[in-house]
Amino acid sequence: MIDVTAVFDIGKTNKKFFLFDKDFKEVYKEYISFDEIEDEDGHPTENLSELQKWLKGVFENILNASEYNIKAINFSTYGASFVHLDENGEALTPLYNYTKPLDEGIVKSFIEKYGPKEDFLKKTGCFDLSLLNSGLQLYWLKHSKPEIFKKIKYSLHLPQYLSYIFTGIPLSEYTSIGCHTALWDYTKKDYHPWVYKEELHKILPPIVSTETSINMNYNGKRIKIGVGIHDSSSALLPYVRSIKKKFVLVSTGTWSISLNPFTEKPISENGESINYMRINGKPVKATRLFLGNEYKIQVKKLDEKFGVKDNYHRSVKFDYDIYTKINKDFKNRFKWEGFSTADMPTETSIPQETYEEAYHQLMTELVLLQIKSIKDVIGDDAIKRLYVDGGFSDNDLYIKLLSHHFRDKKLRTTDSSLGSALGAAISISDTKLNSKFLRKNYALKKHVPFIIK
Template identity: 70%
Template sequence: MKQKVTAVFDIGKTNKKFFLFDKKYKEVYREYARFDEITDEDGYPTENLPELQKWLKELFHRILDSEEYNVKAINFSTYGASFVHLDENGELLTPLYNYTKPMDEDLIASFYEKYGPEEEFTKNTGSPNSGMLNSGMQLYWIKHTKPEIYKKIKFSLHLPQYMSYLFTDIALSEYTSIGCHTGLWDYEKKDYHEWVYKEGINTKLPQIVSTETSINMNYNGKRIKIGVGIHDSSAALLPYVRSSKKKFVLVSTGTWSVSLNPFTQTNLTKDEILSGCLNYMRINGKAVKAARLLLGSEYKSQAHKLTEIYGVPQENHKTVAFDYDLYTKLLENFSYCFKWNVIENKKAPEETILKHKTFEEAYHQLMMELVLIQVENIKIATGEDPEIKRLFVDGGFSDNDIFIKLLSHHFRGMKLRSTNSSLGSALGAAIAISDSKLNSKFLKTNYSLKKHVPFIIT
């Protein structure tokens, strides 16, 4: 008998992943692909959408014809800030513009002259001025610089919803994509911001449905439940929201370390905006306060530099365990030693000053300084909510012994748990279209949940 499964396409900027999950959300199959980028009309790198479409369809049809699996549902998780613009025949009108593509500063200035001031706009939309990273600005840019193309747009779909559209031919919008620093959503009004209506951009955006919506349809002769897609950061958060009964902050670490507070009740404050906070959105339309930090990027360059200075193998940093004696020695006359490459920190010196005798000592110094910045980042996300007593850490730094022990030390009044799941957003996408409930043991069973106790101070 064929095994009943849920299929998920998890589309990252670099890796394109496909998973099959059983009814208990255990992974039973995975497949990866990577595509060389193409360029848009300006020569700027962008997603190879035709190749991606081809891969999606060919892989899914192969799985449908498999003798092993009976696909009952499919959903899609992708990166955000990316629109696909379709004409009345459902054909692509433009490349998938890269959210790192520079935008004309005069055009941005004209936008805030009309719909600002900038601080007020950011506060209402949870979207700091970030050019193309505000996907709503992509539509504004097309309207005012490519009017002939803009007139032909029937629907503009965020990437997760376009993935779904390829299988259903039904154009829809959903909350998590609308709410991820797009500049489109007014969190106070719980509706599109007034600029969207004044510019008429709402006419290009399909009907909004719940992220948990699925379409039951006959696909290639099989009855399949097809989800509407979900923004990857919101998908990664979903298993925690569904399985934890108490308030928490999730620190998702990697190139970016993002501290996510899904229990925020207020709009971003001026200080939070100046600290780089923005909003994501839960599947129910509620705001998620997110404080970002380029932790992994900074760590990678600094750790590489230390291995060269101390003449140790490149992989050494991965195996350094926390040394309490080294920590207390460095703490006695603590001073900041590292000049950061990508992190902004006023306490950092103008040049890196290393007086440490060993690689291990210098590495402890590096981690102490990075954790202090991470602590501030978490506090910004937590805010003044006294009910947040739990801290989850996932991603690359969840295996870093020094990082976890120091974080546990700085948040002694909170319960710190680390999790290990490379499935992250894919699992969240599967859960989003499932009717089953998650219990409190879900993270322990599926995410290798580990408890951490602060070290004893002597």
């Protein structure tokens, strides 16, 4: 039997289960996705009972499997989500989706009590006030659904709720509290005063370190059960544990999130950044850009304009001559759809005659936005290393242009679809990671800037 650590990695779309051996190599995986259900207002939300049923079923099967010996289990999930439990440990409400619109009256009354808004956002490391801040969900429940709020014994962040399913012990931990919840005051290193004034601390369980585990007996087996971890903090953990020098991680996908775990100034002066938290409670300054979403929209338009197949963009490689031509009289050509910038035109205009040229124009403009996002997160910190993972790590133009613009930094790409799951496994292990870990487990690649002719 192989000794393994089990991890449930729960995303909004895909629910995954992994087993890792002692060297953190994946030895087993299982995926599932559920149709969303609707809350009482008809807004789509997670099917909590189906999720719970699946978790228990998968775990029972693995416990009975003759080839694996489960030593530990942990949970990584998306943030900004609470499960509210009554005195019997039953969920009182649906798992409200953080995309659900929040009543403007609630936001207004909150700002009147605890504003000014800019000051509040800076102290709590938030970008806006919405249900993306799970603390606002508690305020909304208290003032809009008081009869339900009165019945809440504990409100658990989603990673800790999954742990609770297996242990029956309600807990809170730093990475879930610290991810743009509006609950944590980064200047005081404690819950923000509003949490105490609204008496929310009474329903928030005791805070423990993310590395905490609880020893439980399952069918006569001793198993270490972790308290769960927020997925963005989890994805950062293998880097923090294995790299000794300061770095910024650019985690790309639908959102491109730049994470600076070494900042001395987590509170952004320009209000454009958000905060996450490391497992030891230290702040991580982060900036975000809706990069993958915009890329998808604009590439689809280019495909239609030039009559090429859907995946043609994947084959386009960086061409120095095209790039030089675009930069000779550089002009922003694309009108963005998922966000707006000061220098974008009112309409998209593509004078280029080939797909390759238009694609180079698009990537040049997108990478300029990415550079600003990375510079904002670095601030005044002396950081010489950049790591890029996720969808854009194998985009030739993105990487070439990024390494060109950051010629003074060492750029590395990593390839791990396991990021947050691996972080969850590492957080409850006593294993020390060395500098070879990323090379062995993450296909680490070095990149050098192209030669300027």
